[in-house]
Amino acid sequence: MKKLSVLILALIMFFAIISCEKDKNTGSRSDTTSASAGSEGDEATVTLYNISDYDFTSVAISKSDQNKWSENLITEVLKAGSNTTVKIRIPADKEEGFFEVLAKDAEGRSFEFSYLDLSELTEKGGSISLALTEGGDGFANFSKPYVEPTLTIDSTPTKLNYKVGEEYDPSGFVATYTDIEGDVITLGADDVKFIVSGTVEITKGRPFTAAGQKVVVVQYSGLTQQFELAVE
DSSP states (O other): OOHHHHHHHHHHHHHHHHHHHHHHHHSSOBSSSOOOSSSSSSEEEEEEEESSSOOOEEEEEETTOBBBBBOOOOOBOOTTTTTTEEEEEEOOOOGGGGGEEEETTOOOOOEEEEEEEEETOOOTTTEEEEEEOOOOEEEEEEEEEOOEEEEEEEEESSEEOOTOOBBBTTOOOOOEEOOTTTTTEEEGGGGGGGEEEETOOOTTTOOOSSSEEEEEEETTTEEEEEEEEEOO
16 A cells, blocks of 8 residues: 555656646747747748847747747848848738747847737738837837839719819719828729819819810829810
């Protein structure tokens, strides 16, 4: 009976040690094992900005809920105030797009940057900035690539020929606006301004008082396009 009690006690201690070792291994990320930057998905090229005061010899990334860092993303020293391009795997699950970044300098010091939200990362890429607060806390910020805004007329109003006294009808007008983040917005006649003679805004139902060929300037968010109509 005594031998059986000793055996049971030994088994209990064995499993307790195994459990402790498991907890110890999962408590922090390993910086020696490579891991994918995101779950299975395509890669995007992003510009990595180092806006700290330190030169980094390595930069790795990890999902916030994982315990392994990726391989070193940079091939040369990323000096303070400089930037380089790196490949980042696009998260397949946008709801789990939060990451951490680990950077090291030549002296072996480690800097961890938090709050990196890659849920909006696409094949178009973007930029990641690594910064340190005065207190030494690191944070990483992702920005979409800048896109030059554009305004395009897809279809002019159906009615383009009028007689003096007839009311302006912009029905059928459709335009497309692309903003600085690449988002596309479809616009109707109610979303834009129609300007003639340089400063006169014409709206639906306003009668034309003078004959002639009219250049109609379409205005939206600081951009313009134009089309012509005729008044007899």
